[in-house]
Amino acid sequence: MSRVEVRTAAVIGAGNMGSGIAQKIATEGIPVILVDLDDEKVQRGLGIIRKTLEEGVERRIFRAAQVEEILGRIRGTADWSTLEEADLVIEAVFEDLKVKQDVFRRLGEVCRPEAILGTNTSSFYVRDLAAVTPHPERVVGLHYFYHPAKNRLVEVVAHDGTSDEAFQAAWAFQEMIGKTPIRSADAPGFVVNRYFVPWLNEAVRLLEEGVADIPTIEAAAKEAFRIGMGPFELMNVTGVPIALHAATTLGRELGAFYEPAEALRRQVEAGKPWSLEGEADASRFQGVSDRLLGVVFYVAARLVEEGVATVEDTDIGARVGLRWAHGPFELINTTGVRRSAELAGSVVTPYGLEVPPLLTRADERVGIPIRLVTVGQRGRLTSVWIQRPDAMNALNPAVARQLQDALQAARSRGGPGIVLGGSGKAFVAGADIKFFVDHLKAGTFEEIQRFTEEGQEILRGLSGQEPPVVARVQGLALGGGAELALACDWIAASPKACFGFPETGIGIYPGLGGTQRLPRRIGLPLAKYLIYTGQVLGAEEARALGLVDALVPFAGLDEACEELAGRGPAPERRAPEAPGDAAWQPLWDFFARWSVDQILAGEADTGGDSRLEKAVQKMRGRSAFALRLAEKLLERSAELPLEAGLQEELAHLREVFAFPDALEGLSSVLERRRPVFATDAPSGA
Ligand SMILES: NC(=O)c1ccc[n+]([C@@H]2O[C@H](COP(=O)([O-])OP(=O)(O)OC[C@H]3O[C@@H](n4cnc5c(N)ncnc54)[C@H](O)[C@@H]3O)[C@@H](O)[C@H]2O)c1
Incomplete structure (x- = not known):
């Protein structure tokens, strides 16, 4: 597994592709050196980047201040000696074999021997470029698609001599900058x-x-x-x-x-x-x-x-x-x-x-099997990977079924631990909303019930036994994704990880154990706060509250997972009696004291605290019916053993899905509009 960390990247060729690649890297916070033949060409490249970013400001993708920040991370130069600093170099010069080989020869001279060298060639073999360098094992193809700052796809190409370490490091870097990598052999046209x-x-x-x-x-x-x-x-x-x-x-x-x-x-x-x-x-x-x-x-x-x-x-x-x-x-x-x-x-x-x-030869009834969840090896751990990066790894029945099988296969391998992750930018961004809407509209609630029951069953198997399971959260973990992570023995996170429970804002409540496991992790009052408001926790906050067990830079995430697995299966968790961080005391006190009804009726005293005011405001835009049911379930977490609490979650499922707020809330997501919930919702309790 790769332990190579890319602190500084470089791009050779500041044309259409090179400038876009450099822009993307800098946008993600990494310093990048942009090299072209002379100053004029460098300036032209920087001009392309500025123009694209300014268009982004007009389209409200960036703030004006960000443009300068991003440009500030790009060092344009015609001086190759600067490349000594680079951990990863991406070549994007003219599509001419001789020109590219000259570039790689030169890179072989000026770059550090451990630097990874990538080529954005579309039509040459990566091996023909690797051959002219002193370290062909560190050469990979990195085939981006126009516009490289916008199109997420990148083909990461290993030629026969590429080392695993270089490949993994190049791959991890793509994930870090928010790309969706796919693996290709060194073949014409790649994939x-x-x-x-x-x-x-x-x-x-x-x-x-x-x-x-x-x-x-x-x-x-x-x-x-x-x-x-x-x-x-x-x-x-x-x-x-x-x-x-x-x-x-x-x-x-x-x-x-x-x-x-x-x-x-x-x-x-x-x-x-x-x-x-x-x-x-x-x-x-x-x-x-x-x-x-x-x-x-x-x-x-x-x-x-x-x-x-x-x-x-x-x-x-x-x-x-x-x-x-x-x-x-x-x-x-x-x-x-x-x-x-x-x-x-x-x-x-x-x-x-x-x-x-x-x-x-394929079986007509089965078709070609498409694996949404794969089992592999990541360092010393067995990996179970959800592979729907373009759907942010959302959970649906097919994913759930494959996850179940994959976990079983991973468990049977034994070993020191299992790491559960998702490909692309998100860990798991929740459950497939369309699945719920389709079944609600078709009147087939049983399918939702079955999916949730099976989901709970899978999550139940994620902790408390050998080998331990570590959730590797590198991005969004929302709704079902946050519940999935919570069900694992341990959670390792990198700085872009974030956790949130948006359910009550779409007319339902967390049904995969969220109302039971979250309070056991961070305490009942703060679990109420998160589930009532949908407030998303950043990685640092999640660590401060004890929601994650380790927070490390992206490059150290796999090592952190191994370290957590080394602790063995997690012991049963007991709800803490005070917030993990004193700054959260006012929120803790507020949600410990006031009920959903008191808060919605304006009876709860915020004392003018702006965070509390904001929380109350957020609750007012959510489904009162779902909030009351969530409150009831959360309260039960303090009285019941985990298993009984999980059964309670299932027991109220029909009630929450049958109430009109559920269809309204879930549909609003698909229709990209604000939901309108019942104002005189009957008490869910
Ligand atoms: N354009 C696409 O849609 C696309 C998509 C995927 C891959 N590619 C590949 O990306 C690469 C670049 O394509 P492009 O469209 O950006 O080309 P481009 O002509 O816009 O840019 C090439 C840049 O490389 C610079 N350059 C040439 N020789 C150099 C050298 N020796 N040292 C430093 N800089 C040098 C040029 O001055 C120019 O700025 C090609 O290999 C192409 O096949 C292009």
Whole structure:
């Protein structure tokens, strides 16, 4: 496991990609050196960054003061000797092998031997750049997507000689700066371009064969892949020559099926964008989408068979990098594997290619298994990882089922401990709201009951036995995610971790043990405060209150997990009798004294304390019905053993979900609006 910490990063090439990569790194608080050929080019790059950030201010993504702070972390220079300071260097110069090899030769001379060297190349093998450096084992591919400060996807590429340590450190750095990394082998087009470029190319073939015109292909593609722009518009935006260049490279490496369509060459020669004018002909949609899907199905299955990437990473790549609603394998499963094989076959047979066995051998009823939770190794601990980074690892029945299986598999491995984590920016951002809304609308509450019961069962198995389970919280842990962490033996957090219980604000209460385990961690009054108000605790506050067992910099998180696992299973927790931090005494006293009804009726005396005033204000915007039920359950935590308290949570589930506030609150999240709750809510007690 990596223990390499990136304190200073560097980017070579301050063009479109390099400037964006440097911007993202600096935005996340890390100093970055930005190198180009001369001062003028450096200044141009810095200008691009300033302009993008200022647009961000207009769109209220950044405050004006932040722009200067971010720029202050970027040191633009043409002086290579500064690179001695860098722990990680990312090359983003022209896509020319000789130029890139020269850069890597020079990096080999000026960088410290332990520095990690990454390349953003789109079309060369990483190994061909590694070969010219004295430490090829420290070279990785880091393939970002335009715009690199906005598109979260990055393909982290290991060539055959890349060391595990370098790979892990490069990967961890991407997570630290809020990227969603996927792993790729050192193969042509890596993961996403391998199917995306043929998809663009197939659109041109459809045009040139007269199957459909451009507006029809655009409309059919948008419908089939649920995307905002079709292939021709995308080529216009990113540059038609780039599509031609990418297809030419793939064709050279992988054969005729990947070679660019003639019409694509002609369009580039004409030096014009595609004309998107005209009316779509819906009668031709099926023919178009079958071809586009067939291409994607073939390539996705091939690249997985070749070991370029996993099924899961292939899908994440499409959802995060291309913003498709579903990844290739999800599309294969909804289309049906047999039909998918037929579609793939009709596209590739003319090129003398065979349908990948992954498609022909898959079980029609099961489809291609997609793992949402994986079991692996992280340092000395067995890892159980939730892998839905684009859905912030939200819990739904499929995730819950796989989590159960993964935990069982991890337990059977034995070893010193299990680390439970989530990929991407969030630990687990809660439960899948759509699942609840769908079942409430369909009148199938039993499904919600079953999901919650099974969820409780899984969480029950997370503590008190060997090997111990440590929650590794590196980002958002909200609702069900916070409850998941609380159910583990130990919680390790890094500075971006945060914890919150938003449920009463959406008409429900925490039903996965939150009303029972939180008071046992931080005391009943403060548990009331958090659950009544939805106030989110930062990592430092969570540590001060005893909600987390260790708070360390991101780079030390895995080590902290090992250290906590070394303590063995956690003993049963007893609610503390005073706040973990004296600054919280007024909140403690207030919530120890006043009931929900007294607070809502304005009878509770805040003494003018602004934090208390704010808390009261927050409660007024929430569901009174849910608040009262939450209060009742929280109170019970002080009287009942944990297990009986958990049963109480389940016992009131129907009541809270049957009350209109639940559907209103949950729907409001999906509809991105403020909920309107019943004002004369009957007492839940
Ligand atoms: N543009 C995209 O959508 C995209 C997406 C993924 C990857 N890439 C890859 O990113 C890399 C950069 O692409 P770009 O679009 O930013 O190109 P660009 O032309 O905008 O920028 C390249 C920059 O590198 C600088 N440069 C050239 N030689 C240099 C050297 N020896 N030392 C220092 N600086 C040098 C140039 O002055 C220029 O500022 C390429 O490898 C490309 O394939 C591009």
